[in-house]
Amino acid sequence: xxxxxxxxxxxxxxxxxxxxxxxxxxxxxxxxxxxxxxxxxxxxxxxxxxxxxxxxxxxxxxxxxxxxxxxxxxxxxxxxxxxxxxxxxxxxxxxxxxxxxxxxxxxxxxxxxxxxxxxxxxxxxxxxxxxxxxxxxxxxxxxxxxxxxxxxxxxxxxxxxxxxxxxxxxxxxxxxxxxxxxxxxxxxxxxxxxxxxxxxxxxxxxxxxxxxxxxxxxxxxxxxxxxxxxxxxxxxxxxxxxxxxxxxxxxxxxxxxx
Numbered sequence: 001x002x003x004x005x006x007x008x009x010x011x012x013x014x015x016x017x018x019x020x021x022x023x024x025x026x027x028x029x030x031x032x033x034x035x036x037x038x039x040x041x042x043x044x045x046x047x048x049x050x051x052x053x054x055x056x057x058x059x060x061x062x063x064x065x066x067x068x069x070x071x072x073x074x075x076x077x078x079x080x081x082x083x084x085x086x087x088x089x090x091x092x093x094x095x096x097x098x099x100x101x102x103x104x105x106x107x108x109x110x111x112x113x114x115x116x117x118x119x120x121x122x123x124x125x126x127x128x129x130x131x132x133x134x135x136x137x138x139x140x141x142x143x144x145x146x147x148x149x150x151x152x153x154x155x156x157x158x159x160x161x162x163x164x165x166x167x168x169x170x171x172x173x174x175x176x177x178x179x180x181x182x183x184x185x186x187x188x189x190x191x192x193x194x195x196x197x198x199x200x201x202x203x204x205x206x207x208x209x210x211x212x213x214x215x216x217x218x219x220x221x222x223x224x225x226x227x228x229x230x231x232x233x234x235x236x237x238x239x240x241x242x243x244x245x246x247x248x249x250x251x252x253x254x255x256x257x258x
Contacts, residue, residue: 020095029138030092033071036125037063044117060102065110067096070122074138078180080108081187081196104196108184115177122173127166140176142169 024031045062071092072083084104086093102110111118130142143165191197204210 020098023091024095028092029074030067030071030096032129032132033074033125034067034096036128037067037070039128040121040124042066042121045114045121048113060100060106060110062110062114064097064100065102065107066118066121068093068102069107069111069118070125071096071138073122073176073180074140076139078176079183079187080104080111080180081184081191083107084196105194111177111180119170119173119177123166123170126169126173140172 021031042062045066049059049062068083068087072078072086077083077086081104083093084102084107087097087101088094126137126140126142129137135141135143187197204213
């Protein structure tokens, strides 16, 4: 095997865990949303948890839930199942979740239980983004009145026009949440309320049994390939070339890993 590859050790553990924020560039939208949420008052989301869960379950921090939902919706991810999956696979979502892995049901329920407060806070974030100079928050147009001409860029907006713009933004946010609700309902019907839809079968969920299944399947594949070779007149040591008519090209045999 060539030895000039860059190091690749999937099983290597970090001796000193890196800061998750270092995984993203400083100008990433996820970091902007995170900083804005940290500056806002989220006490209205915390009041539901003041008495605690009678079953002793610890709820996820509202700020974390808000960050993953707002970033998801701003970047076009409306399905709670897809958000839960992205927290496992997407660097930006991993940074916002900070080691938490809420299930899709938890994400969906959080939005439903805090819908009124969520809409209000989402609007605040959009207004702060606009006041900070952003024209778009991800895919959401937050400044529909932005004039491209440099000479007009800083003109004051009339009060009536400002109110119209606020109503447009509120409507757009409300539509995003309706879309998220429609998608979650559709996927609940398709997969079942508690299922995410991309789960591996139980026997493939554990590495020991997964490797066993993979090796068994690989062995069956090798056996089928060997039978195909015999049928086409191919023999060991022929370099993968057919020993039949017309010198037809055939695929290489599946070889056992060394």
